[in-house]
Structures are given as C-alpha cells and as structure tokens.
Amino acid sequence: MLMPAPDTNTIAQKARLAAALAELLPPESVIADPIALKAYESDGLTAYRQSPLLVTLPRTTAEVSAVLRFCAENKVKVVPRGAGTSLSGGALPLADGVVLGLGKLNKILEIDLENRCAVVQPGVQNLAISNAVATAGFYYAPDPSSQIACTIGGNVAENSGGVHCLKYGLTTNNLLGLEVVLINGEVVRFGGKHLDAGGYDLMGVMTGSEGLLGVVTEVTVRLLKRPETARALVAGFPSSEQAGAAVAAVIGAGIIPAGMEMMDRPAIHAAEDFVHADYPLDAEALLIVELDGPAVECNHLLTSVTEIVRANGATSLRVSESEAERLKIWAGRKAAFPAVGRISPDYYCMDGTIPRRRLPEVLQRMAELSKKYELRVANVFHAGDGNLHPLVLYDANKPGELERAEHFGADILRLCVEVGGVLTGEHGVGVEKRDLMPEMFTELDLDQQIRLKCAFDPDQLLNPGKVFPNLHRCAELGRMHVRGGALPHPELPRF
Template sequence: MLMPKPDEAVLRNREALVARLERAVPGGVIGAEDARRAYDTDGLSMYRQLPLVVVLPRSTAEVAAALKVCKEMGVKVVPRGAGTGLSGGALPLADGIILGLSKLNRILDIDYDNRTVTVQPGVTNLGITHAVQHAGFYYAPDPSSQIACSIGGNVAENSGGVHCLKYGVTTNNILGIEFVTMDGEVVRLGGKHLDSEGYDLMGVLTGSEGLLGVVTEVTVRILQKPETARAVLLGFPSVEAGGETVAAIIAAGIIPGGMEMMDNPALNAAEDFVNAGYPRDAASLLIVELDGPMAEVDHLIERVEGIARGLGATYCRVSTSEEERAAFWAGRKAAFPAVGRIAADYMCMDGTIPRKELPRVLRRMTEMQDEFGLRVANVFHAGDGNLHPLILFDANNPGELERAEKFGAAILRLCVEVGGVLTGEHGVGIEKRDLMTDQFDAADLEQQIRLKCAFDPDHLLNPGKVFPVLHRCAELGRMVVHKGRMPFPDLPRF
C-alpha cells in the first residue's frame, strides 16, 4: 500500500514539533518510540506504521491547540478513536501525528425529556446505552465492535450494525456535533433540535473518515427499548431460496429489526464454535428478528414463517425465550472469530450489492475460490444487501496475503459491477482506496476532493486515505468554459 512520501523537513523538525505540542497539550504528548508503538495500527492490522508523535488531548481546546500547531508547521494529522476501524482509517503516517481522542471520554449530558445524550468522542458506543439502559433507553446503531469502538469513530465512519435496516446508521441517529477544523476553529452543528440549519455539514462530516474535521462532541438521540424481540432461524436448501425469502419479507411490507444470512461454510464454522443449534446441512441460514410490542412480534413471526415455508425453507425454529434468542445470535456474532479458528488469518470484505444479485455474486465468488486458491465464508446483512465475505488465508505461506488481497479486490469490483458499492459500513480508508476509481470516475472524485478543499486545502487531515490520488486544491481541473451560443436554441422557451 503506497502512502504519500514522508516530508523530510517535517521528519527533521520533529523535536521542535514535540516541544510546541507539549506546550499546546501539556502532559498529553507521547514521544518515546516504545509508547508510540502501541498506536502503529488499527483494526486493519496487516498494515503498521510508527507515527511521528502521539498526542492525547483532554479537551476541545487542546484539540484545537494541537491542530493549530500542526497547521502552522505543515504537519499531517491522523485522528484516532478506539482504533477498531477495519479499513485502516487510523493507520499512522511516518510524518504525521496521531491525534488520539481516547481521553475525551466523558458523558456530558443525559436528557430524557429531549431523549438525547451528549458525549465526548472517546465514549464507547455501548457506553451510551449503559448510561441510559436503567431508564429503558438505548442508542440504536450497534456495530459488532460496540463494546470497544468509540462514538467519535462511529461518526467518522458512519457505522452501522445488525439493526440498522430498521433503525438507521450513525448519520440517522445523531442530532448535533462539535468539531474542530484543521485551522483549529471550533464549529458546532445542530444540537438537541431537529435538523441543522444551512448546508447539511453534519451529513458530510459523518462518514468523512477523519478527512474534514476532528469531532469533539456528539449529541445522539436515544430510543426506548422495544417491549420484546423474538428471532426465527430459517434454513434453506439453496442460497437462492434464502435470498428470495428476504425479498419476499420486504415486499410483504415487513422491516425486521435484524435480518442476517450466513452461507454453509460460515454457519458451520459458527456452529463448531458456539453450538447455536444451526442446521449444518443448510445451504443458507437466515436469522430474522422482529421487535416491538408482543402482539406485533407474534403476528409478524407467523407471517415470516409462512413466507419462508412457501419458498422452501427446510428448517424453521422460533425463539421461545430470551436465552434462545441470544443463542441464535451468538453464532452470528461469533462468526468472525469462529472463522478465525478454521483459518490462520482472514480478511473481512464489506461491499453492498442490490439484494437480487446475491445468487449471482455468491456463484461467482465460489468460482473465484478456485481461481485464487483460497476459501471464503459469507455473512451477510441480508436486509440491506451488505455482504461480508471472509477470505481465509495463512500469512505465513509466502504470497497468500497478496493473493487474499487480490481476491478481496476482485470481490469488491464484482460488487460494483452488479450495481453495488465498495463499502457498506467499514469505510474506504486505505483498504479500498485504490478501488475508488472502479466506482467513481475522475469527475466524481474531483467533486468530492473539492469538498475536502473547502475544509482542508493543504490536505493535512488524514491524507493518503479514501482518495487514490491527491491533487493540490489549486491544481484541480480547470473550469470548462464554453463561450458561444445559447444552448439548444431550437427548443421552445416561454
């Protein structure tokens, strides 16, 4: 993975930088190499890079002060939350600082009347729910890493989770943010009220992967827990039948709280690991969870069961207790570590496809296993078409990591080819950066970089991520100017 060439002048100036950062963030600067080593990677751990300096501010003012120093000295900044991201968004740069937000970890305000919680970015996703669950509330987006991942990271990546088909992803569940620009200016958007006025900057900050600003405060909406939830396990003799069932459930007007699919290799790995009671011979397994009032859940479970049986389900089991529902999910939630047991290493991909293309994509992936000589297991957020193929490999075998990466790239290109996108919830980061040109043409990418130029014209915030080529803002394509006659003058005008 090619990263921007380190700036020699910045490397030479390291001592001066450390001294100035220590004045800006007293006691919050890590210079020693051993201590910096702890920050050399994130959830995409095959890539490592020692950062130039690590800075751990404790307040918005310290974040702003650190950014001002870096701006003045022309030093790159990589913001980092909990470091659980799977696309390398927090991979350090040799000539850049890591700006870690983990010490900004306070819950600032819980407001049940307005149904909001305001937190600093280092608070974990699950930490929000823990703070309000005694009153029956929760924060809806639930990425699998929710015990560790931070809300600031969730905003940067626009994280999803298994319940997002019904309850939305991060962007649909936040009401306000405070962020600091690369210039060190503090900007507040929204609050406890609906909609932030003017251009929807909260919408573009969310999911901007740390390239537009550093989020220092987040106000989220909280919801009351549904009265009950029940899940049904459905086994099918083919992947197609599972896919058709998903489409039929949605066409029937039912939006389940969660709807997950696993293919045969994935469900067997999970079953080996947790004994969830999955039907090992099924070609595909669906977990459909309905939540809401008891009467609604019972009614919809019956309808889902009917739809599945009509489409050839060979296995059907409805959870009758909270323990059983948890057991159904245990296998799915452990799918990644379970696959980790049957292979030395695995790589998790994250494309989204139109659901109707699922059989074709899975068939093609099966063929590709032979082409690349590697196995793949599939877990799938079936409701929203977000596919997580897990490519199994052994990094100790020479060449296998490279083959796995090529296999992954081929899968993501396939997702784009069938009308989908490169990433549904993990972000582009460095992992999919060089594939961006498969989904977007030059004009599309240039328009996105123009937005970046409005926030950070020197490309100091997290460069080398998301975009394959960085043009200086002043050197972006010149405007097309076509002097001359009025367009299509032959058309009627009024």
C-alpha cells in the same frame, strides 16, 4: 499499500515538534518514544502498520483545537484516532504525521430524556451510551459489532452501521448535533438537540468523512425507547437462492425486521463448531430474522415471517421462546468472525453492498474466484440491506497468500460494483479500498469530493492517503480549466 511520501523535513523536526506540542498539552499527553508509539502503529486492519511521528492525547476541545492549529501552522499531517477498531485502515498512522487520539475525551456530558438525546464526548464507547440510559428504558440504536470497544467519535467518522440498521438506520440517521474542530483550530457546531438545522447539512457530510474534514469533539445522539420484546427466528435453506427469495418476500410483505442476517455453509459450520448455536449443518444458507416491538406485534409478525420462510423452502425452522434462546440464535452470527478465525490463521473481511436480487450470481462468481485464488471464503450477509461480508481465509505466514487474499478481495469488490452495488457498506474506504475508488467513481466524481475536502482542509493535512487514490492540490482543482477528466498534474504521484 503505497502511502504519500513522508516529508523528511517534518521527520527531522520531530524533537522540536514534540517539545512545542508539550507546551500546548500536559507532557504525558505527547508521546514521542518509539516503543510507546508502537501501540498506535495499526488499527483493526492489522495487515498495514506504520509508526507515527508523534501521538497526542488531548483532554479537551480546547486542547484539540491547540494541536490542530499548531499542526496547520507547521504544515504537519494529522491522523485522528478513536478506539482504533477501523477495519479499513482509517486510523493508519503516517511516518510524518501526528496521531490525534480522542480517547481522553471520554465523558457522557448530558442525558436529556425529555428531548430523547444524550450529549457525549467522542471517546465514549458506543455501548456505554446504551448502558447509561438502559434503566430508563432507552438505547442508542446503531450497534456495530465492535460496540463494546469502538467509540462514538469513530462511529461518526465512519458512519458505522450494525445488524439493526435496516430498521433503525446508520450513525448518520441517529445524530442530532456535532461539535467539530477544523484543521485551523476553529471550533464549529452543527445541529444541536433539534432536527434539520437550516443551511447546508454539514453535519451530514461530516458523518462518514473518515477523519478527512475535521475532528469531532462532541456528539449529540438520538436516543430511542428500547422495544418491549424481541424474538428471533432461524431457518435453514437448501440454497442461497431460496434464502434470498425469502428475504425479498419478507420485505415484499411490508415487514422491515429489526435484523435479517444470512450465512453461507462455510460460515454456518465455523460458527456452529465454535459456539454450538444449534444451527442446521445440512443447510446451504441460514437466515436469522429478528422482530421487535410489543409482544403483540412480535407474535403477529412472527406468524407472517414463519409462513413466508416455509413457503420459500426452509428445511428447518426455530423461533426463540425465551430471551436465552434468542441470544443463542444470535451467538453464532455474532461469533462468525472469530469462528472463522479458528479455522484459518488469518482472514480478510470485505464489506461490499449489492442489490439483493443479484446475490445468487455474486455467490456463484465468488465461488469461482475462490477456486482461482485457491483461497476459501465464508460469507456473512446483512441480508436486509444487501451488505455482504465475505471473509477470505488465508495464512499470512505462507509467502504470497496475503497478496492473493487482497487480490481476491479486490475482485469481490469489483464484482459488487459491476452488479450495481458499492465498495463499502459500513467499514469505510480508508486505505483498504482507496485504490478501488475509480472502479465506482470517475475522475470528475472524485475531483468534486476532493474539492469539498479542500473547502474544509485546503492544505490536505487531515488524514491524507485515505479514501482518495490521487494527490490533487487544492489550488489546481479550484481552477476552471480542468475539464473532461484530464489530469491537471500528470507529474504528481498517484499512490
């Protein structure tokens, strides 16, 4: 993975920059010691590591603003970081860049149940929001699987999803307001406790911008009433086609379940061996459907879903009769990643989305790729919205296996795009899928996105090397003669 060439001049000035930043922040909030910097060298995508030049840990919006203004004035690159759980390398540091960690902005500022919202700092953990309002019967809906660790600031940057986003939406659908610091240190606010502010939806475009447009310092999230009950159903199918048909039939019947998950045979076996969730080991595909709402609604919908699942050839079927049983059904799915971790020294988690009707074909071709690359693959699948998580199993200690796994993963994502899907459903582009962006977007598509980046960050100091495969200077992109996909600067490095 090639990152932009580090600026040796910036690296040479490390001591001066550290001293100057220590004037703006408490000294303990600036980390320059190479050993201490090690802790920041990667995020959830551990295949890539790079020690940053410096780490800063501001405590307030004003301190974030001071750091950004300083970096902008000194043309120093900045990599924002939340809890460091990104699976796409969004927080991968740069050798000549300052990591801006938001972990110290970790307070819940206000809970306003009358207006069904909470105002929180970016370093608050996703689950902590739901916990804080649980006794009042509320929760924050997006639930990425890393929710005990990941923070809301990172969720905004990545537009995180979760198993319940089919019914309740992604992060972007559950935000009301943001406070953002721009690279020049200016503090701006988008939205508030109200809906649909006028003017351009800058909150919408900030969400999922992977730290390239600004640094989020405050988030107003929408709170929902927790459903009175939830029940889950687990069914085994002799083929993924039948399981896929059952999913389509549930939605076709007008039912949007709270969650609808599928696993293939290798994933079923790995999960069952690990947590003993009573999954059917003879099934080729497993479907979990969760329904929530008042008991009367759950029961009504469960009857319909049960009929549909049976009609589509389920060979086993179990419905949760208690909360403990529901959690047991989910335990296997939720443990799928670590379960796969038990049967393979390493695994590489992909995140494409496909039109669901193409699933059988995609699984078939993935099996062919598995043979070609001589690597196993297990699939877990947010079946309701077509978001596929193939886990490519490999051993980093065997020479060449990581590279093979990466090529296999890239081929899977190309396949997703080819069948009418996208490169990433919820993990973000980061560095991981950066070089695959041209598979989905033309040069003109990407240029328009980079121009928007330039509107926020004209010197491209915020998280460079992520998302976009090309280096285009803003001034060049702004000129009108750039046409027809011609590269304005063929001499600039493509990394």
